[in-house]
Amino acid sequence: MMPDIKANIDAVKKEITRMCKHVGVAENQPRLVAVSKVQPIERVHAALDAGQRVFGENRVQEAEERWGALKPDYPDVELHLIGSLQTNKAANAVALFDVIQSVDRVKLAKALATEMDKQGKQIPIYLQVNTGREDQKGGVQAEDLEALLTECRTLGHNVVGLMCIPPAGDDPTLHFGLLKKFAKRHGLERLSMGMSGDYALAASMGATDVRVGTAIFGARDYS
Ligand SMILES: *Cc1c(COP(=O)(O)O)cnc(C)c1O
Numbered sequence: 001m002m003p004d005i006k007a008n009i010d011a012v013k014k015e016i017t018r019m020c021k022h023v024g025v026a027e028n029q030p031r032l033v034a035v036s037k038v039q040p041i042e043r044v045h046a047a048l049d050a051g052q053r054v055f056g057e058n059r060v061q062e063a064e065e066r067w068g069a070l071k072p073d074y075p076d077v078e079l080h081l082i083g084s085l086q087t088n089k090a091a092n093a094v095a096l097f098d099v100i101q102s103v104d105r106v107k108l109a110k111a112l113a114t115e116m117d118k119q120g121k122q123i124p125i126y127l128q129v130n131t132g133r134e135d136q137k138g139g140v141q142a143e144d145l146e147a148l149l150t151e152c153r154t155l156g157h158n159v160v161g162l163m164c165i166p167p168a169g170d171d172p173t174l175h176f177g178l179l180k181k182f183a184k185r186h187g188l189e190r191l192s193m194g195m196s197g198d199y200a201l202a203a204s205m206g207a208t209d210v211r212v213g214t215a216i217f218g219a220r221d222y223s
Pocket of ligand 1 (some may be wrong): 037
C-alpha cells in the first residue's frame with residue numbers, strides 16, 4: 001500500500017519545527033530535500049502533488065530516467081545529486097541537476113567545471129566530507145578539505161556548503177558537529193546533514209538541508 005506521502009512530509013516538517021523551536025533556532029529551519037531514489041514513481045508524484053519541490057537522487061542514470069521526463073512539467077523542481085559521481089557522468093549530471101552535493105575530489109571538480117563552462121551553467125556545489133573516514137564511502141578526508149576547497153574556488157565553482165553521511169551505528173552528533181566546525185572555518189553557509197533517523201538532531205545542530213527518504217516515502221524496495 002502506498003504510504004500517505006503528504007502526511008509524512010507534514011510530519012517531518014512539524015518535527016523539524018518542533019526541534020528548532022526547542023533549541024531556540026526556530027528562524028533557521030532547514031530545507032527538506034526529499035530523497036526519491038529507488039521509490040516508485042507514484043510516490044514521487046504524490047510528493048509533487050503535496051507541493052514538495054526539492055528532491056535528492058543518488059544515481060545519475062536513475063535520476064535521468066525519472067526526472068528527464070518529469071522536470072519539464074515541473075520547472076520549479078530543484079534536483080540535488082547526493083550520491084557519488086563518476087567523472088564520465090559529469091556532463092549528464094550538469095545537464096540534469098540544479099545542485100551537486102557530492103563533490104569530493106579535484107578530478108571531479110575539474111570535470112564539472114569543464115562541463116559547466118561547456119553548458120553555460122553555474123551549478124552550486126557542496127563538498128562531501130568523509131567525517132567517519134570510511135573506505136567504502138565517498139567524501140574528502142578532513143585534512144584534504146581545505147586544498148579541495150581552494151582548488152574548487154580557483155576553478156570558479158560556487159561552493160556553497162558541506163555535506164556528510166555519518167557511519168551507520170556512530171553517534172551522528174560528533175559528525176554533525178565536525179561538519180559545522182569545518183563550514184564555519186571556511187566561511188561556507190550550507191550544511192547538508194541528517195537523514196530519516198537523525199534529521200531532527202541535524203536540524204537542531206544547524207543543518208540547512210536535511211535529506212529525508214524513508215520517513216517520507218516508506219522503505220526502499222531494492223528487490
Ligand atoms: C538514501 C540517502 C538519504 C536518505 O536516507 P533515508 O534514511 O531513507 O532518509 C540521504 N542521504 C543520502 C546521501 C542518501 O544516499
